[in-house]
Amino acid sequence: MTRTPQPASTLAQKLIARAAGQAYVAPGDIVNCKVDLAMFHDSSGPRRLKPMLEELGASIWDKSRVVLVMDHYVPEQDDDSRRIVRIARDWARDQHLPHVYDSIGICHVVVPQKGHIRPGMFCVGGDSHSPTGGAFGAYMFGIGSTEMLGVMVTGELWVRVPQTLRMQWHHKLMPGVTAKDMMLHMIGRFGMNGGQYQAVEFCGTAVQALSMQERMTLSNMSAEMGAQVGLIAPDAITLEWLAAAGVPGLDAAGWHSDAGGDAITHAFDASLLEPQVAAPHSPANTRGVQEYSDIPVNVAYIGACTGAKLDDLRAAARLLRGNRVSKGVRLMVAPASLQDQSAAESEGIMQVLLQAGAEVLPTACGACAGYGGAMPDGATVIATTARNFKGRMGSATTQIYLASPYTVAASALRGCISDPRELLA
Amino acid sequence: MRTHKVWTFGADIDTDALAPGAYMKLGIDGIAPHCLEAIRPEFAATVRPGDVIAAGPNFGIGSSREQAAAALVQLGVTAVVAPSFSGLFFRNAFNLGLLLLTTPEAEQLQEAELVTLDLQAMTVTTAAGVCLECEPIPGFLLDMVAAGGLMNQLRKKLGKRP
Numbered sequence: 001m002t003r004t005p006q007p008a009s010t011l012a013q014k015l016i017a018r019a020a021g022q023a024y025v026a027p028g029d030i031v032n033c034k035v036d037l038a039m040f041h042d043s044s045g046p047r048r049l050k051p052m053l054e055e056l057g058a059s060i061w062d063k064s065r066v067v068l069v070m071d072h073y074v075p076e077q078d079d080d081s082r083r084i085v086r087i088a089r090d091w092a093r094d095q096h097l098p099h100v101y102d103s104i105g106i107c108h109v110v111v112p113q114k115g116h117i118r119p120g121m122f123c124v125g126g127d128s129h130s131p132t133g134g135a136f137g138a139y140m141f142g143i144g145s146t147e148m149l150g151v152m153v154t155g156e157l158w159v160r161v162p163q164t165l166r167m168q169w170h171h172k173l174m175p176g177v178t179a180k181d182m183m184l185h186m187i188g189r190f191g192m193n194g195g196q197y198q199a200v201e202f203c204g205t206a207v208q209a210l211s212m213q214e215r216m217t218l219s220n221m222s223a224e225m226g227a228q229v230g231l232i233a234p235d236a237i238t239l240e241w242l243a244a245a246g247v248p249g250l251d252a253a254g255w256h257s258d259a260g261g262d263a264i265t266h267a268f269d270a271s272l273l274e275p276q277v278a279a280p281h282s283p284a285n286t287r288g289v290q291e292y293s294d295i296p297v298n299v300a301y302i303g304a305c306t307g308a309k310l311d312d313l314r315a316a317a318r319l320l321r322g323n324r325v326s327k328g329v330r331l332m333v334a335p336a337s338l339q340d341q342s343a344a345e346s347e348g349i350m351q352v353l354l355q356a357g358a359e360v361l362p363t364a365c366g367a368c369a370g371y372g373g374a375m376p377d378g379a380t381v382i383a384t385t386a387r388n389f390k391g392r393m394g395s396a397t398t399q400i401y402l403a404s405p406y407t408v409a410a411s412a413l414r415g416c417i418s419d420p421r422e423l424l425a
Numbered sequence: 426m427r428t429h430k431v432w433t434f435g436a437d438i439d440t441d442a443l444a445p446g447a448y449m450k451l452g453i454d455g456i457a458p459h460c461l462e463a464i465r466p467e468f469a470a471t472v473r474p475g476d477v478i479a480a481g482p483n484f485g486i487g488s489s490r491e492q493a494a495a496a497l498v499q500l501g502v503t504a505v506v507a508p509s510f511s512g513l514f515f516r517n518a519f520n521l522g523l524l525l526l527t528t529p530e531a532e533q534l535q536e537a538e539l540v541t542l543d544l545q546a547m548t549v550t551t552a553a554g555v556c557l558e559c560e561p562i563p564g565f566l567l568d569m570v571a572a573g574g575l576m577n578q579l580r581k582k583l584g585k586r587p
Contacts, residue, residue, distance in 0.1 A: 030563060052576060057585065080451070081450060127488075128489035128490075142513055144516065144520060146517070146574065146575050146576055147520045193483040193509055193511060197511070223513075226511060369488075387441075389441045390441075394446070396463055
């Protein structure tokens, strides 16, 4: 296919131009895009969409492009959650939705694992961590339920073509340092709205060296930087991962930013990055782990789409193998998906975690959003999750520190916030 | 011109403060009484229809839950004035008919003072005569607020009575 020469474009511009059916879009343009995929969950989806669609007498524009994941209120703990999940199940059945994933994991992990997100797509999700899809070179972002209703009815959505902020990570991460540390560092530097609802693009040798799931962690926490999307140009690692997820033979060619595209670049040296910790009550309240060392913790939580994928569980197990958590520390592990949990079982990782004293919780959003298994009053928690807002995990008196799975595991072993590199040596 | 009483808040007011997770399983009438209770416990019970919020930067950061904006609509808040908003909250607010005005000088507004809003001139003016200029808003978003949100626009488009 030959293209008419166009001005140099960023990946974000190319993705939006395709979805808008235009040869070229410029930053600042407001365009209407056709939606390739709309994802929502039990909390943001059916219980809100069903009554609004019924009131309008409208039907879903294209059910093959809709994915429903039950992950927020499962397993049901009370009458309200039973009611919410029942609405979702009944509606999925009545509507004959072809893509429904019930209680098998968190949407941002399950949807790519089922092969729904591919390079070049324009996707929306009824959840703020929807930028996770950007790790696959898809333009994916979160929207609210009323806007999702608009998508259900029209299949379209307006977007203002963003500026691109390129986060270029040179060199290579040191052992015990992860994508989570990169993100906490960037959020600390730029702030929770530093992304200004523009497109962030992660690039450079340290990003290219990351596994697919580590890349997903970067894109996931673009939400905490206030970006609309967190994009990574797809490459051989992306295509290999998608082939294993049942989507072989894809072509990623062209889905990258052109040289000379309109972007602001920030450079980082990955080899100098140390493990990062965000203190209460903001992900932007980030410093090197040494600054918080010796703060006692009561709970170590490995969970959420951000921090309980297979690679996260592997990282925690490297430190926990053959050890037991410190007396008085509760280690809670809620794997991000059943697929990740079974893979971890066959690798012996779940056994390592159990022998270290972990309680294994359901593969759901759980305590991260205070929806299930909320943390006790006054507890100090170190978590692999994405947010530590006051009251986020259920109690306003809970102190939540955010860190990588390595740092959370190291802190569980020592009973206080600890540098994992000391235990990896 | 109608006057609006100002409620002031600081920076980084997040969605979990506007619509706390513990009440998310309820409908908006169950969530709204807890809106911002972690910061100003008296707010939800004493705010009056037509009041406006003046806040610091990054209002609405966090979750995609539109109940954060819907709770303010439910309580009758007419507008939020702030130096910056979360982009996701910004979309949700207009979709629900909540006006957001962006001005670097939002924090000049004082607690309980009366202001007027002019959407032609895009200004907020205090009783003392201080006039804050706000960033322009695309016409289709102002239309959405005037219609009372996207749902009302869809009702009209699909021939349903609002």
